[in-house]
């Protein structure tokens with residue numbers, strides 16, 4: 001059966017993804033099953049999305065109750081789930097205002113538009129350029145791929161949008177030098193996810209905050225991958241002792257249902273008045289009801305504490321493997337956003353783990369990424385590390 005599905009999909013789907021050749025039919029907690037009934041322990045979480053694991057009973061209940069009540073009414077009206085989700089986000093972050101959309105790229109689009117509009121409203125129309133980082137990833141729409149500092153993602157889509165400058169990540173001096181009279185903001189990920197789990201040097205974010213304040217420009221954090229508990233804090237910026245002016249969220253915000261959000265401080269969000277931006281589905285009741293339950297579950301069941309603990313536990317074990325196998329160059333990341341850089345190509349390791357019942361993924365050709373649901377336990381981690389140990393011994 002799975003062979004038929006795969007060959008059919010390969011005929012009718014746009015070939016934008018290189019997929020692992022299994023057909024996933026079902027999930028529960030940290031386990032996924034394929035159509036042949038084989039079980040896999042999930043260390044991908046649908047790319048850092050299913051932070052509460054699959055089919056979490058609280059989310060399932062909230063979603064089915066809302067499905068029975070109201071799916072969608074558009075943003076021409078008020079709804080309770082949307083209002084409550086925005087309130088939760090405001091109460092638990094630096095922000096005063098929330099704009100809802102449907103994906104990470106859309107959240108970044110909103111942030112880019114808001115940054116430009118903020119300076120237009122201030123009478124500084126010449127400020128429109130945004131500085132972003134080399135090796136960054138901000139999405140696949142025209143504006144967000146223009147903001148993305150990876151040639152392979154922009155390739156073939158020229159001309160890209162005007163208004164983005166690039167500097168190396170972790171280089172505060174390069175950033176300071178790049179700021180000019182037309183710069184309006186800096187946009188970056190707290191930890192570069194797709195770029196290879198690249199972490200900021202100590203003090204980097206304090207410097208950025210100071211540089212932005214001195215230059216009178218905005219600090220925009222793309223927390224699409226790092227947010228919602230992934231780094232052991234609700235938002236990654238809490239690890240670095242600073243706050244942004246604008247932040248974007250998506251991925252794990254509704255544990256697998258499509259949602260994006262752009263959060264901003266009041267005096268910046270002011271620039272978005274009626275008619276300035278919008279989204280038909282943005283903050284629709286069916287998704288926001290589920291998202292609200294995701295966030296309540298995360299905090300009531302102390303899932304982020306588990307993330308911190310299990311993240312440290314897994315990282316220690318990966319570091320032990322590094323002592324043992326020369327092929328491992330380094331282990332990086334915080335919380336349950338961990339990477340292992342190899343001296344060789346990573347995809348054979350991904351395949352070997354899959355064959356042994358573990359799903360991991362590989363980024364930048366040679367970095368194995370470990371992003372399990374934040375509910376993962378010691379037992380699953382022990383078994384993954386055993387699997388990696390076997391795979392590394394055999395290759």
Ligand SMILES: *Cc1c(COP(=O)(O)O)cnc(C)c1O
Pocket residue numbers: 102103104105106108137138139140189193194222223224225250251
């Ligand atoms: C995944 C991701 C995006 C894009 O999100 P989509 O929902 O795929 O549009 C943007 N920024 C970062 C940091 C991401 O990890």
